[in-house]
Amino acid sequence: MEAQPKPILAVSDVRRDYGGLKAVDGASFSAMQGRITGLIGPNGAGKSTLIGIIGGQIKPNAGSITFDGRDITGLAPHKIAGRGMVRTFQLSAEFTKLTVLENLLVAAPDQKGESLLGAELSRLYWGRNEAANVDAARDVLDRFEMTPKEDELAGNLSGGQKRLLEIMRALMTKPTMLLLDEPFAGVNPTLARQIEQYLLDLRDEGLSMIMVEHELAVVERLCEPVVVMAQGKVISEGSMRDVSARKEVLDAYLVG
Amino acid sequence: MTDAMQFYISTLLIYLFIDIMGVLGLNLQFGVAGIINFAYIVFVGVGAYTAAVVSLGPDYPGNFQHYMFGASWPFPLPILAGGVAAGLLSLVVGVISLRRLRSDYQAMVMLVLSLIATLVASNATGLVNGPAGLATIPQPLYDQLGLNPLEYQWVYAGWCLFLTVLVFLFVRAITRSPLGRTLRAMRDNERAASAVGKNVTLLRLVIFVVGGVIAGISGAVFAEFIQAWSPGSWLYPETFVFLAAVLVGGAANNWGVILGTLLVPVGFLEATRFLPPIFYQGFIEAMQWVCVGLLILLFLWFRPNGIFPEKPGRFKPRATAQSRPAE
Numbered sequence: 001m002e003a004q005p006k007p008i009l010a011v012s013d014v015r016r017d018y019g020g021l022k023a024v025d026g027a028s029f030s031a032m033q034g035r036i037t038g039l040i041g042p043n044g045a046g047k048s049t050l051i052g053i054i055g056g057q058i059k060p061n062a063g064s065i066t067f068d069g070r071d072i073t074g075l076a077p078h079k080i081a082g083r084g085m086v087r088t089f090q091l092s093a094e095f096t097k098l099t100v101l102e103n104l105l106v107a108a109p110d111q112k113g114e115s116l117l118g119a120e121l122s123r124l125y126w127g128r129n130e131a132a133n134v135d136a137a138r139d140v141l142d143r144f145e146m147t148p149k150e151d152e153l154a155g156n157l158s159g160g161q162k163r164l165l166e167i168m169r170a171l172m173t174k175p176t177m178l179l180l181d182e183p184f185a186g187v188n189p190t191l192a193r194q195i196e197q198y199l200l201d202l203r204d205e206g207l208s209m210i211m212v213e214h215e216l217a218v219v220e221r222l223c224e225p226v227v228v229m230a231q232g233k234v235i236s237e238g239s240m241r242d243v244s245a246r247k248e249v250l251d252a253y254l255v256g
Numbered sequence: 257m258t259d260a261m262q263f264y265i266s267t268l269l270i271y272l273f274i275d276i277m278g279v280l281g282l283n284l285q286f287g288v289a290g291i292i293n294f295a296y297i298v299f300v301g302v303g304a305y306t307a308a309v310v311s312l313g314p315d316y317p318g319n320f321q322h323y324m325f326g327a328s329w330p331f332p333l334p335i336l337a338g339g340v341a342a343g344l345l346s347l348v349v350g351v352i353s354l355r356r357l358r359s360d361y362q363a364m365v366m367l368v369l370s371l372i373a374t375l376v377a378s379n380a381t382g383l384v385n386g387p388a389g390l391a392t393i394p395q396p397l398y399d400q401l402g403l404n405p406l407e408y409q410w411v412y413a414g415w416c417l418f419l420t421v422l423v424f425l426f427v428r429a430i431t432r433s434p435l436g437r438t439l440r441a442m443r444d445n446e447r448a449a450s451a452v453g454k455n456v457t458l459l460r461l462v463i464f465v466v467g468g469v470i471a472g473i474s475g476a477v478f479a480e481f482i483q484a485w486s487p488g489s490w491l492y493p494e495t496f497v498f499l500a501a502v503l504v505g506g507a508a509n510n511w512g513v514i515l516g517t518l519l520v521p522v523g524f525l526e527a528t529r530f531l532p533p534i535f536y537q538g539f540i541e542a543m544q545w546v547c548v549g550l551l552i553l554l555f556l557w558f559r560p561n562g563i564f565p566e567k568p569g570r571f572k573p574r575a576t577a578q579s580r581p582a583e
Contacts, residue, residue: 055451081453093448095441097508099568106441107452111434116462119433120426130434134571153568166448173452 005032008177008208009054009085014063016049023049024060025232031177036199036209038223038240040216042253045229047212048090051181054210055087056080068176082109086170087179090212092162092186096155100146103154103165104137105130107172140168144198160187164195177208184218196222216240228252259406266409268526273416274478275521277423279501279513281470284427286499287507287566288436289463290443291354292363294495295370296471301377301490302345303338303472304479305384308393310334311480321385331396335476342472343465350464355457359446370492378487389486396480412481419477423470428510430466437569439463440508493545497521500552506562515563520551 007030016024024046031037039047052058054065056077064073072080077087095103111133112118113126123130141147144164149157154165163183170178183199184192199222203209213219219226220240228236228243230252236243243249257265278300285291311334314326329337353365378387398408430436442449442456450456479485497520505516524547531540555562 057447057451076455077447077450078453078455081451086453087451089448089451093445093451095444095448097444097566097568098437098441101571102437102569103441105434105569106438106449106454109453111438113434114438116430116435116466119430119435122429122433126434133434135574138574151568151570169448169452 005035007031008033008068009210010066011050011054012064012066014050014053014065015061016046016053016058017061022232024053026063027229027232027234028063029227029234029237031208031210032225033208034203034206035225036203036211036223038219038226039210039212039229040214040219040226041229041235044231045252046232047229048181050229051087051179051210051212055085055179057087081173081175084174084176085179086173086175086177088163088166088170088181088183090181090185092159092166094154094157094162094165096153098154099151100154100157100165101134101137101141101150103169104140104172105133107169108133108136109173137172140171144168158188160191160195163187164191164198167195167198171202175207177210178202180209180211180213182212182214184213184215192218216244262406263409266406266413268522269413270409270416270481271526272518272522273413273420274474274481275498275501276420276514276517277474277477278471279498279505279517279521280423280427280510281467281474282495282498283502283507283510283513284430284463284470285467287502287509287513288431288443289439289460290359290446291460291464291467292359293366293464293467294363294492295349295366295373296467296498297490297492297494298370298373299342299346299468299471300475300478300494301373301485303342303475304485304489305377305390305475306341306472307334307338307476308390308479308485309384310337311394311396312390312392321388321390322382323384323390324382334396334480335473338476338479339469339473342475343469346465346468347461350461350468354460354464367492370495374487374491384485387487389484389489390479391484393479393483393485395483416477416481419473423473424510424514427470431508431510440566493548496552497525497548500548500555503552503555503560503562506564506566508566509562509564512562512564512566520548524548524551 009031012028014024014027027050041047049058053060056075059074064071067083067085072083095106112129118126141150146164146168157165167183183195187195196218211223223240225238226240226243227234228249235252236246236249282293282296285293309323309325310327310329312326313328315323349369353362357365377384384390401408401411403411438454439459442454442459446456501516501520502513504520505514506512525544528540528544
């Protein structure tokens with residue numbers, strides 16, 4: 001018998017308005033451990049705002065977010081990342097003048113040479129820690145077949161490679177959950193299929209994810225369950241097959 | 257070599273070393289960490305004033321100049337005090353302006369700070385003697401060393417070289433370390449850096465203070481050399497000379513900005529000193545500012561990464577595939 005999935009993230013009645021506009025208007029849902037939860041909805045539904053609130057980039061006006069049994073509402077992004085939840089962005093967010101390998105190394109947690117004192121104590125102090133991080137980063141590069149690009153400046157990568165880089169960089173933090181904001185936007189179909197497979201592999205290894213995505217075919221292949229948002233509210237939750245048949249979802253997509 | 261020539265060359269070297277220190281500090285803030293500090297010269301100025309007042313001796317009624325905190329601290333305390341004072345001011349300014357504002361607004365705040373600081377120093381005459389500034393700042397160890405002025409100049413040049421090498425090594429330890437890499441990452445994309453767990457507010461603040469301390473030390477060493485310091489010595493355009501050095505040499509490249517210092521504040525501004533006076537008194541000086549501005553524009557347009565562009569980190573290739581434990 002299949003084990004009952006445990007909720008890892010609970011979003012409860014979250015609200016955020018900008019002046020009179022209610023971008024997120026009492027949204028609640030939960031995401032399960034080891035699942036890719038799809039977050040879909042028409043443009044302006046509040047998906048990206050909600051992802052921003054979960055990731056700490058945007059402060060909610062009300063509501064609460066519990067991650068891994070602890071309240072993370074309103075925490076700064078770096079603290080949320082420290083708890084094991086890392087997000088990627090809708091627009092490419094690579095460190096342009098750093099190489100691919102350096103991009104990954106930045107994300108390594110608890111680096112000895114990252115404090116002022118540590119840096120001044122020189123390579124004698126942080127060298128071994130750095131070597132271990134370089135090894136870990138190269139393992140990630142190998143896995144995603146990006147080793148040949150190791151010394152390329154991240155700004156010179158193709159759009160698709162930048163998205164992949166962002167996922168690799170997030171993995172360097174050893175996260176328990178990824179928040180992916182349209183990870184396939186601007187990615188060519190071949191690479192997109194490859195990234196899909198990578199995400200499924202990561203899921204099978206136990207990584208939880210929330211994914212905002214417009215391409216419903218992709219959502220159907222990857223996400224279970226799916227959360228549908230419209231006008232700042234969660235209007236439906238369930239498997240893609242279920243929600244796509246529901247009247248309120250069809251209405252939202254047609255009207256929205 | 258004639259004494260006059262030796263005087264000139266030693267003075268030029270002292271200026272060069274002090275400017276290199278200042279530019280290295282600004283490069284750390286701007287080139288590496290992406291903080292647009294248009295008030296950099298204020299921190300140089302604070303270091304200079306601090307070193308001045310703690311070495312001028314207590315103020316007394318009837319003194320030809322008036323200032324606060326007068327003391328006669330021995331060498332090298334005034335220089336350290338200059339660094340500490342500039343660092344403390346950086347901390348205060350940083351806590352207020354670097355936390356929540358977007359970087360373009362931070363730049364505006366810094367520019368305004370620079371203007372306000374000049375006005376305060378000029379108008380609060382009891383603070384550091386107003387627009388006339390401070391004079392007769394004692395040169396460190398001048399009496400104790402018992403050298404003639406020319407010999408002293410060379411010793412001072414050596415002292416400045418020593419300090420510059422220290423600052424260079426200190427800064428290079430940062431830029432070559434994981435900290436330097438994280439700072440460059442923050443500069444390239446702050447949101448992404450915080451999303452992978454970097455406390456960008458703290459990082460910015462740390463590097464703002466470190467740069468401020470370096471600025472303060474360079475100001476202190478400068479004021480002790482020229483023995484005078486007034487609001488006219490640190491007007492806001494001076495920051496742009498430093499900035500031009502960073503942009504011309506190559507932001508986030510320590511050797512690049514040293515070359516930039518050689519070219520802009522020293523070479524460019526010094527060479528024009530020998531031009532024959534044309535049009536009217538002060539024309540050349542006025543044109544210098546125009547040229548510094550043009551230089552910044554030209555480099556941003558045609559060679560935005562400077563003469564020596566930033567070098568990304570290179571890593572030794574993995575030893576061999578066999579060296580990893582088999583799984």
